[in-house]
Amino acid sequence: MAIVGVVASGNLEALFERTDDESACRVEISTAAHGFQPLWEAVLRDFVARGAGGLRISINDGGARPDMVALRLAQGLRLMQGPEA
Amino acid sequence: MSQATTKTQRRVSWFEATARQRLAALLDPGSFTEFLGPAAREISPHLALFSLPAQFDDGIVIGKAKLRGHEVFAAAQEGRFMGGAFGEVHGAKLVGLLRAAKAASRDAVLLLDTGGVRLQEANAGELAISEIIRAIVDLRTGGHSVIGLIGGRAGCFGGGGIIAGCCTRLIVSEPGRISVSGPEVIETNRGVEEFDSQDRALVWRTMGGKHRYLTGGADCFVDDDTAAFRAAAIENLAGRTPLTVSVLEAEQARLKARLRRFGTAKDGSEVWQALGVTNPASVPGMDTEEFLNAVRAVRESADDAR
Amino acid sequence: MPGKNWTTQKAALAERIEAGGRYATGKLVQPGDLGEFFEAVLRAGDRVCLEGDNQKQADLLAQALAELNPARVHGLHMVQSGIVLPEHLDMFEKGIAKRLDYSYSGPQSARIARMLFSGKIELGAVHTYLELFARYFIDLTPNVALIAAVSADRDGNLYTGPNTEDTPTVVEATSYKSGLVVAQVGEIVERVPRVDIPGDLVHFVVPAGKPFFVEPLFTRDPAAITETQILTAMLAIKGIYAPYNVRRLNHGIGFNTAAIELLLPTYGEQLGLRGQVCTHFALNPHPSLIPAIEAGWVEQIHCFGSEVGMEDYIAARPDVFFTGPDGSLRSNRAFCQTAGLYACDMFIGSTLQIDLAGNSSTVTTNRVAGFGGAPNMGSDPHGRRHPSAPWLQAGKEADDTTPPLLRRGRKLVVQIGESFGAKNEPLFVERLDALSLAEKLNLELAPVMVYADDVTHIVTEEGIANLLLCRDKDEHEQAIRGVAGYTEIGRQRDRKMVERLRTRGVIQRPEDLGIDPLDADRNMLAARSMKDLMTASGGLYQPPSRFRNW
Numbered sequence: 051m052a053i054v055g056v057v058a059s060g061n062l063e064a065l066f067e068r069t070d071d072e073s074a075c076r077v078e079i080s081t082a083a084h085g086f087q088p089l090w091e092a093v094l095r096d097f098v099a100r101g102a103g104g105l106r107i108s109i110n111d112g113g114a115r116p117d118m119v120a121l122r123l124a125q126g127l128r129l130m131q132g133p134e135a
Numbered sequence: 136m137s138q139a140t141t142k143t144q145r146r147v148s149w150f151e152a153t154a155r156q157r158l159a160a161l162l163d164p165g166s167f168t169e170f171l172g173p174a175a176r177e178i179s180p181h182l183a184l185f186s187l188p189a190q191f192d193d194g195i196v197i198g199k200a201k202l203r204g205h206e207v208f209a210a211a212q213e214g215r216f217m218g219g220a221f222g223e224v225h226g227a228k229l230v231g232l233l234r235a236a237k238a239a240s241r242d243a244v245l246l247l248d249t250g251g252v253r254l255q256e257a258n259a260g261e262l263a264i265s266e267i268i269r270a271i272v273d274l275r276t277g278g279h280s281v282i283g284l285i286g287g288r289a290g291c292f293g294g295g296g297i298i299a300g301c302c303t304r305l306i307v308s309e310p311g312r313i314s315v316s317g318p319e320v321i322e323t324n325r326g327v328e329e330f331d332s333q334d335r336a337l338v339w340r341t342m343g344g345k346h347r348y349l350t351g352g353a354d355c356f357v358d359d360d361t362a363a364f365r366a367a368a369i370e371n372l373a374g375r376t377p378l379t380v381s382v383l384e385a386e387q388a389r390l391k392a393r394l395r396r397f398g399t400a401k402d403g404s405e406v407w408q409a410l411g412v413t414n415p416a417s418v419p420g421m422d423t424e425e426f427l428n429a430v431r432a433v434r435e436s437a438d439d440a441r
Numbered sequence: 442m443p444g445k446n447w448t449t450q451k452a453a454l455a456e457r458i459e460a461g462g463r464y465a466t467g468k469l470v471q472p473g474d475l476g477e478f479f480e481a482v483l484r485a486g487d488r489v490c491l492e493g494d495n496q497k498q499a500d501l502l503a504q505a506l507a508e509l510n511p512a513r514v515h516g517l518h519m520v521q522s523g524i525v526l527p528e529h530l531d532m533f534e535k536g537i538a539k540r541l542d543y544s545y546s547g548p549q550s551a552r553i554a555r556m557l558f559s560g561k562i563e564l565g566a567v568h569t570y571l572e573l574f575a576r577y578f579i580d581l582t583p584n585v586a587l588i589a590a591v592s593a594d595r596d597g598n599l600y601t602g603p604n605t606e607d608t609p610t611v612v613e614a615t616s617y618k619s620g621l622v623v624a625q626v627g628e629i630v631e632r633v634p635r636v637d638i639p640g641d642l643v644h645f646v647v648p649a650g651k652p653f654f655v656e657p658l659f660t661r662d663p664a665a666i667t668e669t670q671i672l673t674a675m676l677a678i679k680g681i682y683a684p685y686n687v688r689r690l691n692h693g694i695g696f697n698t699a700a701i702e703l704l705l706p707t708y709g710e711q712l713g714l715r716g717q718v719c720t721h722f723a724l725n726p727h728p729s730l731i732p733a734i735e736a737g738w739v740e741q742i743h744c745f746g747s748e749v750g751m752e753d754y755i756a757a758r759p760d761v762f763f764t765g766p767d768g769s770l771r772s773n774r775a776f777c778q779t780a781g782l783y784a785c786d787m788f789i790g791s792t793l794q795i796d797l798a799g800n801s802s803t804v805t806t807n808r809v810a811g812f813g814g815a816p817n818m819g820s821d822p823h824g825r826r827h828p829s830a831p832w833l834q835a836g837k838e839a840d841d842t843t844p845p846l847l848r849r850g851r852k853l854v855v856q857i858g859e860s861f862g863a864k865n866e867p868l869f870v871e872r873l874d875a876l877s878l879a880e881k882l883n884l885e886l887a888p889v890m891v892y893a894d895d896v897t898h899i900v901t902e903e904g905i906a907n908l909l910l911c912r913d914k915d916e917h918e919q920a921i922r923g924v925a926g927y928t929e930i931g932r933q934r935d936r937k938m939v940e941r942l943r944t945r946g947v948i949q950r951p952e953d954l955g956i957d958p959l960d961a962d963r964n965m966l967a968a969r970s971m972k973d974l975m976t977a978s979g980g981l982y983q984p985p986s987r988f989r990n991w
Contacts, residue, residue: 053173056153057190058215065173065191082186092927108176110188115861116927117669117902124958150970151963309972309991339991419991422976 052129055114055122062114066126067106075102081111089116097123105130147361149286150310154196154211157246160361161284161368162209166201170235171228179222181256190216193224197232199241203369207244208236214248214289221294222253226263233270233281242280242372243271245302250317251293264294271301275378280304282371284364285353286311286344293317303378304371306364307344307353309423314342336419340403345418345426349407350393351435358423393435410434450619457482457585457621458644468597468646469629475505475647479514482621482645483585486516489538490583490611493529494522494570494774495545495658495813496725496746497604499589501625501649506587507531515539520581522570522607522774524549524811525656533562542581543811544568547658550808557809557882567809567888569816571778574607577614586615586622589653592633593626597640600633603747603755603770604655608638610775616642627652634767657749657985659725661699663968664990669859669902672951672961674700677789677857678709679954680905681898682718685831685853689721691781691818693790697857699729701789706736706967708960723781723818726751726762726770728984732967732977734761743780744772745814754981774814781818786831787853788818789900792890793862794870797918797930799893799908801856802875809878812890819891821852835897838909851909854891857900860926867928868901869921899924903931904950911947923948 052066069076075098079090093116107126114122147160158167171177173191182189194216199208210232212219221229229245236243252260271281283302285291290312291299299305299313307313316324318332331337340346348356355371357363400406407415411433421429460481464474483489491506492499507528517538524530524546532538533556542565546553556562568576577583588611591602601608616622623645624638678701681687692698705719715738722742724730728751733739742762747755747770755762755770765771781788792801803810825832832850839851858868879887899906899921906920915938923939925931942948951958968974971984972991 051172051174053155053191056213056215057188061215063173063190067174080188082188089927092932108191110190112188115669115859115865117859117861118667120927121669121672121902121958121961125961128957128959147964148969310970336986336989336991343991420975420980 052126054126054129057110057112059112060114061118062109062111062122064122064126065108066130067108068130069104069106072104075105075107077107077109079109079111081109081113083111083113090119092116093119093123096120097127100127102127146358148359149308149361149364150288150359152361153215154194154213154246154248157361157364158196158200158209158211161244161246161365162200162202162207163204167198167209168200169196169198170232171197177224177228179224179256181222181259185255187255193222193228194219195225195228197228199239202244202365202372205242205372207242207372208232208239209244209246211246212248212287212289214287217253218250219248219287219289219295220250220253221260221263222256223259223263225253226260226267230263230266230270233267233274236279237270237274237277240277240279242282243274244282244284244368244372245298246284246287247291247295247299248285248287248289249291249293249295250289251295261294264297267298268301271298272378275301275303278377280372282306282368284368285313286357286359286364290314290317290342304355305347305353306355306357306367306371307347308357308359308364309339309344310359311344311347312338312342313347313352318342337402339419346403346406349410349412349430349434350397356423356427454619454621461621461645465645467595468644469595470623470645470647472501472505472647472649475502476509478645479505479509482623483514483517485514486518487584488518488520488581490577490586490615491519491521491529492586492588492607492611493525494607494746495525495547496655497589497606498523498526498654499587499625500526500654501647502587502589502623503528506537507535509537511536519543520573520577520583522573523547524553526654530556539563540565542566542568542573542576544570544573545811545813547810550810554807554809554878554882564882564884567811569778569812570607570774570814571782571817574610574614574775574778577610582618582620583611583615584620586611586620588612588622588624590624590626590638591652592628592630593624593643593646594630594633594640597624597643597646598633598636599624599626599638599640599643600635600767601637603752603772604653605637605772606746606774609773612638612642621645623647625649625653634769635765637771655747655749657988659694659727659748660750660985660988661694661696661727661729662971662988663699663703663729663966663973664970666696666700666703666963666966668961668963670696670700671704671963671965672956672958673697673857673859673900673902674704675708675956675961676902676905676949676951676954677701677855677900678704678714679712679956680949681787681789681853681855681900682709683712683714685787685834687718687787687831687853689785689829690719690787690789691723691785692727693788693815695791695858697791698789699727700966702727702729702733703966703968705733705738707965709738710736723777723785726755728971728974728982729968731974731982734758735977736967743777744770745774745777746772749985750983753983754978757981778814778817781814782820782822783825785818785852786829787855788815789853789855789857790815790819791858792856793866793868794873794875795856795868795899795921796870796873796893797921799896799899799917799921800873800889801891801896802873802888803890804873804875804878804888806874806877806881809888812888815890819854820895821854823849825850825852835909838907839897851897852895853897854895855898855900856891856896860901860903860924860928860931867930869925869928869930871930901926904948904953907947907949910945916942916947920947
């Protein structure tokens with residue numbers, strides 16, 4: 051398990067958990083900002099393309115910009131991959 | 136080589152760190168076991184009604200760990216989520232932690248970073264505050280220490296300020312602020328002539344870490360540095376003050392004396408002047424070492440009366 | 442031409458001096474007499490330079506000018522660096538002034554747009570600083586200059602202190618062409634600490650009784666720097682500063698460049714770049730550069746102006762800064778702009794909008810912010826002839842066919858920013874708002890800050906686009922889209938082409954440069970608060986009170 055970020059203005063928290071299904075990445079987003087579905091989809095599509103199988107990612111959004119979302123996702127993935135050798 | 140050393144020894148700011156980063160830096164590496172962690176998803180049942188986003192840990196991280204080999208129960212508030220404010224779950228987690236510490240006969244460390252009670256769940260929050268106070272008193276009368284560490288973004292206000300007052304020892308850094316009523320609350324209720332909340336320097340002169348240390352409101356003043364907080368926490372856990380009626384009576388007497396001595400001061404700097412600080416105006420600019428040297432001899436003694 | 446009078450301007454100046462002298466004791470005019478004094482020395486339609494830029498302001502003289510009776514003084518043609526104080530526009534509102542040639546209008550940018558639109562102002566042009574200074578000597582020479590200094594002696598010798606800025610240029614153009622020079626000063630002294638302006642060029646002196654106004658425009662609170670800005674700054678340092686070995690440069694004033702300055706002693710040190718990059722600057726004394734200076738990164742800095750609170754620090758570091766015999770900073774905007782244009786190998790700064798061609802602008806539909814100095818810094822000077830490694834390298838990347846001995850070098854002009862800026866406004870747009878504004882105001886030129894053909898790199902949190910390496914219009918456009926993040930522009934990229942550009946190194950991602958997103962942490966900053974900056978300066982830097990949190 052890994053958790054990155056906090057729920058604050060322009061920020062978000064993302065909880066990363068392992069699942070058994072290596073072929074799927076499940077993402078749940080809780081956000082009060084409406085109308086940004088295409089943006090979320092675009093950010094997540096790129097993220098998943100980099101290899102995020104076997105993960106359940108739960109996001110609580112405090113109105114983060116896409117660049118912050120992408121950064122938090124990259125950070126969480128790095129943490130799940132463990133410390134660098 | 137020496138550069139690499141400098142790099143690894145770089146100060147990690149307590150003020151900047153998240154609740155989780157503070158715990159990681161404070162406690163023995165790898166020793167922390169979280170209770171009701173984010174994966175438990177024990178979120179606030181109230182925030183959704185206000186279309187406000189929840190946080191998986193409701194803004195407080197609790198668990199047990201070791202501090203230089205000594206087992207402690209620890210809680211850290213996340214000042215950036217809802218200003219670290221106490222809600223129903225947030226408060227219940229802290230109450231539960233303190234009771235668990237009592238049951239396990241362990242000391243507690245509280246990393247306070249809070250604006251007080253969460254407006255959206257005020258009743259539950261206020262109830263939690265009183266339960267937390269009772270749990271702290273229970274733990275202390277049982278002979279255990281509760282150490283408060285204050286130096287976060289939200290400061291320590293409202294009910295948090297009262298909780299701080301109940302701790303065995305308080306460790307504070309310069310950015311840390313401790314008060315019951317916050318600057319904006321005072322200005323709203325008593326007018327800008329009484330207190331200008333926009334005057335940042337005034338806020339720090341009257342509620343900031345240096346002022347609280349000078350007037351005995353905090354026991355220990357440290358750099359805004361996670362390593363300094365750790366060292367101070369270890370040191371302060373060692374000394375025990377059993378909480379008894381005679382301790383409380385002595386404190387009451389000291390608080391009366393403090394009011395007599397400083398009651399008419401209009402500004403923190405007047406209090407420092409009255410204490411005998413040589414050049415009060417220079418206090419805010421001093422670094423930690425300078426400050427401690429300048430005030431050690433004149434500061435009010437700190438005990439449980441805050 | 443027999444019989445022609447060749448000395449009409451000298452005669453007119455003598456008349457003005459005589460008329461003004463009736464309200465003066467020696468050269469001294471009291472503030473209370475400024476109204477009558479101005480009516481005596483000003484003529485309808487005069488070209489007037491009222492000193493003021495993005496930093497210092499001849500505020501007392503501006504107030505007095507704006508209070509004149511337009512029946513007596515009107516139709517002035519203002520030729521000045523900055524439209525910054527409300528009085529600068531009040532005088533147009535009242536008809537005291539009519540025509541305007543200027544450079545910068547930060548805080549008044551919305552009002553100036555409204556007044557241009559309603560016809561209250563007859564606009565000559567919006568210039569860069571250096572361009573306006575140049576025109577002072579050719580076709581916009583002032584008849585009267587109203588300037589500001591720290592102190593004066595009774596002969597009118599002026600001490601301009603750390604904020605000398607535009608004063609020598611304005612006085613040179615005015616006084617040597619038979620124009621009248623009036624200076625407001627904070628105080629009259631027996632002997633000025635140093636003579637910045639010789640008294641024989643100054644005709645009248647007004648003791649204001651207080652210092653002139655200065656805006657702390659270059660102070661960025663490190664507490665406000667975000668992780669995305671840190672990541673972007675790391676990209677710039679590792680992907681541009683290091684490979685080009687950029688030693689001589691200018692930084693913009695945004696948080697992105699402040700982040701770079703604060704990463705030099707930490708991240709830059711890790712990369713072993715001390716002494717290799719950022720050794721010489723054309724730059725105002727940015728407080729955020731203190732940690733790098735203290736860590737021995739910077740050899741010297743020449744300044745356009747000063748910065749509030751930095752005076753004691755600068756005076757204590759004369760090996761780095763240009764200082765006078767009195768010990769204080771000597772700034773000079775014209776020289777520093779020239780230095781930034783010709784002697785720097787890189788400009789890096791943020792902007793508000795970048796279009797698909799790479800043109801950038803800080804104009805929004807309702808604001809005319811002007812240019813200031815950025816276009817001088819952010820342009821490739823074709824008059825440059827001396828070689829340097831970054832300049833030759835950039836030239837080679839742009840053109841690999843011309844023989845080296847005939848190949849022009851290129852200045853690195855880098856635009857840096859997050860793909861979404863303040864209020865979630867996208868940095869990348871199909872069409873600049875500057876174009877709509879130009880149409881609305883019937884301007885002949887859209888106010889473009891940096892033209893596409895000058896921009897060499899764009900850096901965002903998504904990566905670096907090296908536009909020098911683009912070989913056609915398509916590549917150029919896709920390189921920009923390829924770093925435009927999740928803006929509309931970015932999402933409409935040709936993904937295959939962007940990947941091809943990436944394999945060629947035209948686009949570089951953080952992972953391509955070995956940058957770990959976990960390092961994009963505020964703990965990387967050499968100072969994270971104003972207090973840290975003060976501490977780093979050994980207590981010499983005294984931040985203005987509004988920036989204090991202690």
